[in-house]
Amino acid sequence: MPTQLLTAYTLGPLVLPNRMVMAPMTRNRADENGVPKPMAVTHYVQRATAGLLITEATQVSESANGYMFTPGICTENQAEGWRAVTEAVHQHGGRIFNQLWHAGRVSHPSLQPDGKDPVAPSAVKADTMVFTPNGFEPPGMPRALATDEIPGIVGQFAHAARLAKRTGFDGVEVHGANGYLIEQFLKDGSNRRTDAYGGDIPNRMRFALEVVTAVVEVWGPGRVGLRISPRGVFNDMHESDPLALYSRLAAALNDIPLAYLHLIEPLPGHPTFKSQAGVAPVAAALRKIYTGTLMINGGYGRESAEKAVAENAADLVAFGVPYLANPDLLERYRRNAPLNVPDPDSFYGGDEKGYNDYPFLNEPR
Numbered sequence: 001m002p003t004q005l006l007t008a009y010t011l012g013p014l015v016l017p018n019r020m021v022m023a024p025m026t027r028n029r030a031d032e033n034g035v036p037k038p039m040a041v042t043h044y045v046q047r048a049t050a051g052l053l054i055t056e057a058t059q060v061s062e063s064a065n066g067y068m069f070t071p072g073i074c075t076e077n078q079a080e081g082w083r084a085v086t087e088a089v090h091q092h093g094g095r096i097f098n099q100l101w102h103a104g105r106v107s108h109p110s111l112q113p114d115g116k117d118p119v120a121p122s123a124v125k126a127d128t129m130v131f132t133p134n135g136f137e138p139p140g141m142p143r144a145l146a147t148d149e150i151p152g153i154v155g156q157f158a159h160a161a162r163l164a165k166r167t168g169f170d171g172v173e174v175h176g177a178n179g180y181l182i183e184q185f186l187k188d189g190s191n192r193r194t195d196a197y198g199g200d201i202p203n204r205m206r207f208a209l210e211v212v213t214a215v216v217e218v219w220g221p222g223r224v225g226l227r228i229s230p231r232g233v234f235n236d237m238h239e240s241d242p243l244a245l246y247s248r249l250a251a252a253l254n255d256i257p258l259a260y261l262h263l264i265e266p267l268p269g270h271p272t273f274k275s276q277a278g279v280a281p282v283a284a285a286l287r288k289i290y291t292g293t294l295m296i297n298g299g300y301g302r303e304s305a306e307k308a309v310a311e312n313a314a315d316l317v318a319f320g321v322p323y324l325a326n327p328d329l330l331e332r333y334r335r336n337a338p339l340n341v342p343d344p345d346s347f348y349g350g351d352e353k354g355y356n357d358y359p360f361l362n363e364p365r
Helices: 038-046 076-091 147-167 181-186 201-219 242-253 283-289 302-310 321-325 329-335
Strands: 009-011 014-016 020-022 052-059 096-101 130-132 135-137 171-176 224-228 260-264 294-297 316-319
Touching: 020 329, 038 076, 052 076, 076 096, 076 147, 096 147, 147 171, 147 201, 171 181, 171 201, 181 201, 201 224, 201 242, 224 242, 242 283, 260 283, 283 294, 302 316, 316 321
Parallel strands: 020 052, 020 316, 052 096, 096 171, 171 224, 224 260, 260 294, 294 316
Antiparallel strands: 009 014, 130 135
16 A cells, blocks of 8 residues: 555645646647637546646647647637636646646647748757648758747746636646757757857756746746656657756756656656667756755556655656546555556547546446
8 A cells, every 4th residue: 555655745835635646648639729628627627636637738829839639828718728627626626737838849830820830949850740630740840949039939938827827727837848849948959059048058958947937937936847858759859968967957946946846757668758778867866956846757656656755766756647547546556456458549639538438446347
């Protein structure tokens, strides 16, 4: 029976009843205007016993979109769609953060306003695929942002943060992982700039720190998280020295009153998470550097999560697929009960099937 994992934890002004977090998971079930559908209310309410819910990635502007049917938090209609979610989650005793996202180069002209090219720190095309009106296609060649455009992108994050606050979220998480715009600035495989936002590590960190600072100014201390994936290669990402880069970033974040740092560090051999070959894990080093709350994610289950918390390797553990398939994951871990088998064919897109129909304990399968 888990013990440490089920203990309460104080996260900024919030008291979480347990240390289990529902990780952000893209599900591609918003409408064509990026408005969450009513079935999203059911989805998050079903999982409200988690210590904290983090929503799927939510674009901060119309040009931040990277895939079809992902939700936004940049228009009034989108905000109202999310308001139904936050109100219902709170009515069921839950706590929920909204994940703020800009896809950057992981996009396609068909997903951009007026068919424009997606933007990025540099004109380096990603070797990946994006979900467009024509199905899966390679992303478009990105346009490198001019230096004087970057404050406007920071402003998009701040605007989305204000909408999320007004909509009733308990906080927000800035998406700085998995090959999207913030990580594109951080890593030297995608950032070839020679201005104040490129080159050495402090310059490559500049955009991430400006975004986080702007969002904290909206929300105040203890209400903003940052997600990072130092060794991640998803969406064609590479970095010559992840430990050096993220050690500097973690140290700089100590001066910003975040709610937490959310670290994707895959467990050895986990098939869902691919890491840069030959690069050693960085979690232990970052744990020593970063003095705030550390959340970890990367293929954890009941026993591995309990071990991580008990050994002080992290304060909180985020679960993705286990929460996707088990809305009552907390109770299943409490009882050491069997888990539902996830259905990968329904992970992305579709209706309630594979979204809201996973059975609870004692329900027929």
